[in-house]
Amino acid sequence: xxxxxxxxxxxxxxxxxxxxxxxxxxxxxxxxxxxxxxxxxxxxxxxxxxxxxxxxxxxxxxxxxxxxxxxxxxxxxxxxxxxxxxxxxxxxxxxxxxxxxxxxxxxxxxxxxxxxxxxxxxxxxxxxxxxxxxxxxxxxxxxxxxxxxxxxxxxxxxxxxxxxxxxxxxxxxxxxxxxxxxxxxxxxxxxxxxxxxxxxxxxxxxxxxxxxxxxxxxxxxxxxxxxxxxxxxxxxxxxxxxxxxxxxxxxxxxxxxxxxxxxxxxxxxxxxxxx
Ligand SMILES: [Zn+2]
Numbered sequence: 001x002x003x004x005x006x007x008x009x010x011x012x013x014x015x016x017x018x019x020x021x022x023x024x025x026x027x028x029x030x031x032x033x034x035x036x037x038x039x040x041x042x043x044x045x046x047x048x049x050x051x052x053x054x055x056x057x058x059x060x061x062x063x064x065x066x067x068x069x070x071x072x073x074x075x076x077x078x079x080x081x082x083x084x085x086x087x088x089x090x091x092x093x094x095x096x097x098x099x100x101x102x103x104x105x106x107x108x109x110x111x112x113x114x115x116x117x118x119x120x121x122x123x124x125x126x127x128x129x130x131x132x133x134x135x136x137x138x139x140x141x142x143x144x145x146x147x148x149x150x151x152x153x154x155x156x157x158x159x160x161x162x163x164x165x166x167x168x169x170x171x172x173x174x175x176x177x178x179x180x181x182x183x184x185x186x187x188x189x190x191x192x193x194x195x196x197x198x199x200x201x202x203x204x205x206x207x208x209x210x211x212x213x214x215x216x217x218x219x220x221x222x223x224x225x226x227x228x229x230x231x232x233x234x235x236x237x238x239x240x241x242x243x244x245x246x247x248x249x250x251x252x253x254x255x256x257x258x259x260x261x262x263x264x265x266x267x268x269x270x271x272x273x274x275x
Contacts, residue, residue, distance in 0.1 A: 001044040003052050004212075007163035011052050012206045013045065018121060019068040020208050023167060024049055025160055027141050030058040033076060034158050034167045034206075035069045038121040042072025061145055062130060063169025063208065064155045065090055066182075073128035082138055083130040084147045087154035091129045099127050150190030151208075152182045157197065164203040171197075174210025174217060177256035181264030187229060187272055194222035224253045228269070236274045245270055 003011040003024065012023030012034075019037030022045050031053055036042045049057065060076040062083040063069060070091070073081055097103070104125065112119050132138070138145040144159040151170040158167040170179065171193050180187065197205075197218050205213050228250045235245045246266050256262040 001041065001048045003048050005052075006204050006206060006212060007160070007165045010160055010163050010165045010204075010206075012167075012212070013048075014206060014209075014211050016209055018044070019072070020063075020066070020170065021167075021206055021210075023206050024053070025143055025158070025163075026053045026055060027058075027143075029055060031055050032140070032143060032158075033057055033060045033079065035063055035169070036060060036072030036076055037068060038071045039074055039125050040121040040123060042075035045072070046075055059132075059140065061156075061158055061167075062087060063157065063167060064152045066152070066170065069169070069208070071122070071125055071127075073130075074124075074126045077128050080132050081128065081130040082132045082134070082145060084154040084156050085133040085135050088130045088133045090154065091127065095127060095129075146196075148189065148193035148196060149184075149186055150193040151178070151180065151185060153184035153186070155193070157193070159200055159202070161201060164201055165206070166197065166200065166202045166204070167206045168197065168208060168218075170208030172205065172207035172210070172213065172217065172221065173254070174207045174213050175254060176210060177254050177258075177262050177265070178221075179261060179265060181261065181268045183268070185265075185268050185272075187225060187269050191222060191225050191229065194218050194225070198222070221253065224251060227251050229273070232266075232269060233273050236270070242270065242274075245274075 001013050003013055006012050009026040014021040018041035020035055022035045022037055025032040057079050059080045059082050065087045108122055111122050136147055142162055145156055147156045149155055155169055207213055
């Protein structure tokens with residue numbers, strides 16, 4: 001896996017082929033890792049790190065709970081794994097339901113059958129939970145891990161003020177429609193998160209998916225999201241039927257390759273504002 005230079009001490013991969021974007025922050029005596037993709041790609045990610053720094057890895061920071069960001073935790077099990085408290089709670093709980101060994105095995109069997117070319121990513125998957133949690137912010141050597149919510153209730157961003165760099169996690173999808181269908185997705189908090197990011201001193205942003213971007217992208221997506229909110233809330237207030245609200249042609253941010261995912265995002269927003 002190729003790690004490209006974002007700033008003096010920040011490197012990332014955003015080729016998007018094997019999961020969510022990942023990166024590292026090189027501190028004076030150690031390295032912080034941001035997100036972990038899947039077991040197979042996490043191994044390739046970890047192998048790539050010594051090519052840009054020989055310092056030891058100390059922490060893995062998880063931006064949110066989605067599998068394309070946390071299934072690779074097992075490859076970084078020797079590090080402190082840091083996340084928002086909700087991520088840890090949900091992951092612990094999921095060991096008793098969604099991700100019990102039996103369910104995981106079934107899920108993996110489906111992957112193996114339906115997408116054999118991607119099987120190497122999942123093979124041997126074992127759930128590893130965070131070892132350190134926080135509720136609002138967590139800080140180490142000037143790097144700030146900040147809870148925002150929005151894409152999920154545990155979504156957090158990694159701010160590196162000294163480098164004017166930010167890992168935005170899945171608050172930002174660049175070049176594709178944002179996935180906003182998580183049951184805990186909250187478009188109001190998402191908007192607040194964008195407003196908060198815009199107050200930071202940031203030049204380069206590593207999104208959760210898609211290429212490196214800057215504040216202009218945040219401004220554009222904030223404007224779009226507020227427009228959609230204004231329209232959808234208006235329709236809901238007028239008592240327009242659910243079907244019509246969901247079928248409305250909202251302004252386009254990015255075309256979607258998966259219309260059913262886009263629809264699930266609209267459904268989530270509709271539920272949020274009509275609830
Ligand atoms: Zn996500």
